[in-house]
Every structure is written in C-alpha cells, then in structure tokens.
Amino acid sequence: DAGITQSPRHKVTETGTPVTLRCHQTENHRYMYWYRQDPGHGLRLIHYSYGVKDTDKGEVSDGYSVSRSKTEDFLLTLESATSSQTSVYFCAITGDRAVYGYTFGSGTRLTVV
Amino acid sequence: SQQGEEDPQALSIQEGENATMNCSYKTSINNLQWYRQNSGRGLVHLILIRSNEREKHSGRLRVTLDTSKKSSSLLITASRAADTASYFCATSDNNAGNMLTFGGGTRLMVKP
Numbered sequence: 001d002a003g004i005t006q007s008p009r010h011k012v013t014e015t016g017t018p019v020t021l022r023c024h025q026t027e028n029h030r031y032m033y034w035y036r037q038d039p040g041h042g043l044r045l046i047h048y049s050y051g052v053k054d055t056d057k058g059e060v061s062d063g064y065s066v067s068r069s070k071t072e073d074f075l076l077t078l079e080s081a082t083s084s085q086t087s088v089y090f091c092a093i094t095g096d097r098a099v100y101g102y103t104f105g106s107g108t109r110l111t112v113v
Numbered sequence: 114s115q116q117g118e119e120d121p122q123a124l125s126i127q128e129g130e131n132a133t134m135n136c137s138y139k140t141s142i143n144n145l146q147w148y149r150q151n152s153g154r155g156l157v158h159l160i161l162i163r164s165n166e167r168e169k170h171s172g173r174l175r176v177t178l179d180t181s182k183k184s185s186s187l188l189i190t191a192s193r194a195a196d197t198a199s200y201f202c203a204t205s206d207n208n209a210g211n212m213l214t215f216g217g218g219t220r221l222m223v224k225p
Contacts (some may be wrong), residue, residue, distance in 0.1 A: 031211050042201065043156075043215040055199050058212070090155055094211055101146050101158030102213060 003027040006091050006105035013112055019078040021108050024090030025071075031094045032074040034058075034066065036087040041088070043090065050076055081112045119202060119219040127224050133188040134219040136202030137182075143207035145178055148185050150199045150218070159187075159200075194225045 004025045013019050023032060023097060034046040035058075045058030047066040055066050065077045078085055088109050092102040118184050120135045136145070144163045148156040162169045162178045162185070169176045175188040189196055203213040 033212070035215075038216070045212060045214070048203040048210050048212060056210060092156075101148070101161050102156070103158070104148075104155035106155045107153075 002074075003089065004093055004103055006089075006104045006108050007107065009109060010109045011111070013028045013081050013110070015082060015112055016080050019081050021076045021089055021110070022048065023074040023076070023105060025074075025093045027093060027095075028071060029093040029095050029103075029105070031096075032068065033092045033094075034064075034074070035090045035092065036060065036085075037090060037107075038087050046076065046089075051070075078110075080109075083112050086110060086112045119200070119216045121219060122217070123220045123222075125222045125224065126192060127194060128194055130186065130192055130221070132192050132196070132221055132225075134187045134200050134221070136187070136216055138185075138202075138204050138216075139183065140204075140206055142180070142204045145176075145185050146173075146203045146213065147173050147176060147185075148201045148203060148204070150201065150217075158208045175203075189221075192221075192223045194223050197221060197223045 007022045016102045033048040035043040037043050046064050047058055049055045049068040067075045088107050090107045091105040094102045118137050126132055142164055144161050146161045147159045151158045160171045160176050163177050173190045178185045199218045201215050201218045203215045205213050
C-alpha cells in the first residue's frame with residue numbers, strides 16, 4: 001500500500017537461523033505494528049511501537065524481538081527461526097488518533113524449513 | 114485470543130445480491146473497524162464506527178453496532194464479483210497503543 005512497504009516479500013530460511021523483516025513507512029505515523037496471520041487464527045499482534053525506541057509486546061511475542069531506531073523503520077527479528085514461525089507477517093501503521101484505521105503493508109511470506 | 118468472531122466463516126452469493134456479515138466481541142470497545150483482504154494482499158480499511166454510533170454508511174457499505182449485544186454487522190449491497198475477499202472486524206478498547214484485535218474473518222465469494 002502507498003506509504004508503507006515490507007521487505008522481503010518472500011523468504012525461505014532454515015530452522016535455527018536469525019531472520020529480520022523490515023517495515024518502512026513514509027507517512028510519519030507514530031504507531032507501527034507487526035502481526036502474523038495464520039489459518040484458523042486470524043491476525044495476531046506480535047509487537048508494536050508507539051515511538052522511536054518505544055516498543056511493547058503483543059499477544060504472541062515469544063521468539064520475536066523488534067527495534068525502532070527511526071520513525072520510518074520498524075524491524076522484526078526472529079532470533080532463531082522455528083517451523084512454528086512459518087506464517088505471513090504484516091506490518092501496519094496508524095496516526096495518533098487512529099480515526100482512519102490502520103494502513104497495512106503487503107505482507108512477508110516466511111517459510112521456515 | 115480473538116476479540117471478534119465473525120459469522121459466517123464463509124459466504125457465497127450471486128452478483129447483485131446483498132451480503133451480510135456479523136461480528137461479535139467480548140469486552141467494552143472504543144471503536145470497531147471493518148477491513149477487506151483480497152487473496153495474497155494486505156488488509157484494507159473499509160469503515161470505522163465509534164462506540165457511541167449505531168449505524169454508518171460508506172458507498173455500498175452499511176455497518177451497524179449494538180454495544181448492548183456486543184455485536185456489529187457489515188452489509189454490502191448490490192454485490193459485485195470484485196467484492197470477493199475476506200472481511201475482518203477489529204476492535205479497539207481505547208488502549209494506549211491504539212492496538213486492534215482482529216476476528217477470524219468471513220470469506221465472501223460473489224459469483225458472476
């Protein structure tokens with residue numbers, strides 16, 4: 001979607017390797033989120049950020065870490081990838097008042113083999 | 114855990130018919146939002162309804178909210194094949210992080 005990009009779009013990695021996914025926004029929005037989407041579970045929040053260097057855990061944060069050193073970038077790291085982390089990962093952004101809802105990226109399909 | 118639960122999980126209709134999807138949630142909310150997701154794509158925001166609103170319209174979309182029953186419905190009128198997608202409700206409970214909790218979604222297929 002315009003204003004938010006995720007990279008890479010697809011990745012296959014081996015169990016035990018570290019993986020970093022990137023979310024980049026050009027909207028200068030304060031809030032950024034990482035969700036994972038799995039069949040039967042909908043979207044579940046992993047981590048979110050409410051400002052530079054301000055992050056907090058979501059519902060399914062185990063095995064994941066995040067960093068936000070600049071307003072525009074929010075990185076999601078899988079320290080040691082496991083097969084249970086095979087999923088589609090979405091980044092989303094919203095402004096202070098969130099009255100216009102979230103804007104989502106196009107997603108990263110991650111396969112851990 | 115999912116805050117919202119959509120019903121039905123899947124819906125198949127003919128072009129021109131109306132489609133109604135329902136969402137139930139468990140806790141008090143600040144607002145409820147509906148999103149559309151086309152296959153292989155990210156979610157797109159459709160409409161937001163605040164807890165003090167009962168009905169909202171946007172083009173062919175009509176959303177209702179009943180806070181006493183903790184439920185919402187999304188009506189798409191005069192459906193088109195292009196409306197084929199998954200639809201998700203999401204709730205915000207006025208938390209500090211503006212976090213949304215999503216339901217499992219309804220898969221809508223509109224047959225030409």
